[in-house]
Amino acid sequence: MKRSTLNITFAVGFLATAVGLLVARSNPASSYEPSIYTGTPTITWAAFALALAVAVSTALTCRGREQAFGIALGATTVTGIVSLPVIRNYRFAGMGDALTHLGWTRDIVTGQTAPHELFYPGIHSLASVFHYVGGVPIERALLFGIVILFVPFLLFVPLVVREISGSGVAVGIAAVISWMVLPINNIATHMGVHTNSNALFLVPVVIFAFVAYLRRRAAIERLAFGLSPFTLLIFLTGIALLFVHPQQMINVVVLLGAISAVQFLARRRYDDHPILDHPTMYAHTVVLGVIFTVWATSNERFRDALAGLLTGILTADVGGGAEVGQREASLQEIGSGLGELFVTMFFELALISLVVGVFILLVWLGRTSLDPETKSFVNYLSLSLIPLTGMFFVYFFGTPTMAFRQVGFLAVILTILAGVAFARGVGGLSSVITRPGANAVVALALGACLVLGLMTVFASPIIYSPNQHVTDQKFSGYEAGLTHTDDDTPLAGMGYDPYRYDHGLNGIEREGTLSAGTADSGTVDPEAFEAGNYSGAYHGSDYYFVVTEFDLTREIEIYDELHHSEDSLEEFETREGVDKVISNDEFRMYSVSGSG
Incomplete structure (x- = not known):
């Protein structure tokens, strides 16, 4: 495509996003909306659809600066969708944990409690800053906090994939898959003031820190005492994640522990392997594990949650099986079922998981042409899925809500791996049909999944959960x-x-x-x-x-x-x-x- 034509295409895309946002802003919610999708004007959705069509096509087919523009367009549009409660002047969004978080933030603002007295004070402190500095109501400040914590997910997923593979195709595909917001499942993770869910969007930042640490090993990058700047970045991002929600911090510790185990085994087995050139993650795993343990065990809420998990595992009538049975019976009474709900809420995650699973199997069988460095990082992340999935089953039989939160973390890892997996799929498909044809097939498949993913970012009647608009x-x-x-x-x-x-x-x-x-x-x-x-x-x-x-x-x-x-x-x-x-x-x- 000619540069002039491409420039016009980008201009149309960004203009469409701007029009969609302006129309949404000029049509604020005047009363309770059962669905933010039907409450938002159709013109807004049409404009967003046009912008995303441009973003998907350019992110997949362009390279360099043009690809960056396409990714920026898609990320801006998806951020606009996530920001709709703010843009359309919602007083507040969220009626469960969100209201309790609102109360804690109010306590901080009124001096009833200090931020460090909370188990996870991240979003409450951020909202307090917006309230004090910007003079906005506390409810609106928390809604701003949701958006601020969401944006790093869209930025760092493609950055992590670029660090892992260096492939422009993989970066573009990873960006598109990040726009699906797979970590949100509306069962235990929600797009709202929900600290566990908000923390998921910071996980790629921590992953980027340790991938950069493993990738960049030049002595010139060392600080005093032999420290790497990326070591400090790992610790800082890990602590930030801890303050937003500790469950995702412990998942990161398990992830780093799995990487450390792979490094240890590689050093025992091989004399020459790319993993041997990577600096070890042993110290990082221990330090972050100690920080989590000290912070968590000193808090009564953590001790109560741990006791509840153990009780759930040991009690026959508590756990995922009992809850799933109850939900299925209720859905059948209103003429639906788990199958229909699963397709609506999890089809795109299931499809991407299947592609990633096949890709991992091919990597382990040595049937791919990945370079050794990229293959090492794929092995790091794919092998970490084993203990992380094991944690899902522990939660499932103990506290089902925690299990579906674990699915959210697994979705973050799958989003990153999917960028590399689909890129290899495009290469394989190109040998059967033309490269433009392969790009078109992948673009259509990802576009359909993107629509389905964005349809379930917010709670709505389509998933039998009305909008929690306050x-x-x-x-x-x-x-x-x-x-x-x-x-x-x-x-x-x-x-x-x-x-x-x-x-x-x-x-x-x-x-x-x-x-x-x-x-x-x-x-x-x-x-x-x-x-x-x-x-x-x-x-x-x-x-x-x-x-x-x-x-x-x-x-x-x-x-x-x-x-x-x-x-x-x-x-x-x-x-x-x-x-x-x-x-x-x-x-x-x-x-x-x-x-x-």
Whole structure:
């Protein structure tokens, strides 16, 4: 393609991204949106689609500066998609852990707690800086933090692949696969204020640090005491990861431990091998392992989580098998199933895992033409998948949520390996058809996976999980309810425990904070509620019943009245002993008499 034509193509792509962002900004969310995809104007999605089409084609076919422009276009567009809650003026996004993180950030801002007193203070500290320096509300500052922590993923995945293989094809493919955001699965990793998920996007930075350390060994790069600048970079990025979330830090320690084991075995077995020329990772593994151990064991939350994991492994009715069975039964009742949901949420990850798996097998069988240095790095990462996958099974039988978080980390490694694997696939396909034809086939396949991946970055009805958009009216309703109602009367939600809103609005480090599973906060029993036994629906006592637009969307529209029906809610409002005490367009609170 001529340079002038290419310049015009890039101009069209960047203009499309700008138009999409401006249209999204000019159409802010005015009320609760069940799906950010349908709430965002169609023009925005059309503009983003055009920009990504240009980005995919140029990232795969161009080299040098032009390829960098294509990668920059795609990364900018995907960052814009991830930033939609900020761009479209969401008050907040996230109703589970996100609200608790909001409460911790509020505690830091108000001086109720210090950052170092938290187990993972990274995003809370970052949001506090935005709040103090920029004067933005704490909720918005946290949304900014999500974007800031996400961008390194898009930057460093292609940089790691460039360090590993040096192939322009591999770099472009790795960039495109990074745009799919494979670490987000919306089961245990989420695109929101969720520190475990946010930490995943920093993992490529740590991997880049140790790959650069292994690659660049010149004496001129040494600092005092024989230290390499990349050694310091490994330690600094590892500590940064620890502060965002320790689970991903321990995964990095396991990764480095696996590399150290490969180096040790190579030194025992071979007299001449590229791995023998690499500096060892023994010290880095030990130092980061000690840092994690000291930090984690001094924290009560870690000790409780470890005890819960061990209990889950030893208890027959706890674990992934039981949870999967419950989810499958619920999906069947609303006319769906795990198969359909798996295709929607995991098809692109499964396809890429299959390609990477075949590629690794060919590497181990010696059936590829990789240069020895690249093959060494592929072996490092592929062999590390063995202990990392073993950790997945430990989590699966102990705490299923942790297992799917582990899938997120595995997806980061697979994203990096996929760049090299698909590049070799393009080379092999080129021997069968023409090189342009091979590029076209790969571009179409990756483009289809990219669409599917971006469709599930955010929670939405397509995966039976409504958008966790928190509006001004919802915050206002909860704030009034928590402030003006009787403190001795518990709050009960319709499938959602209101205690998280107490965390987000009032902080956590104070007396009287609501907690899950206590006499102060919980959810009504759906069977008793549907039967009209409103007093028996919540411990037979007086309580406040909260219904939000999110609850109605989930229970009535998405779950198809599986647990709560619209008729029962209408009957509930007219029952004696039930009084509406707070109401706006998206929030209702009722006072329910225990004798009703």
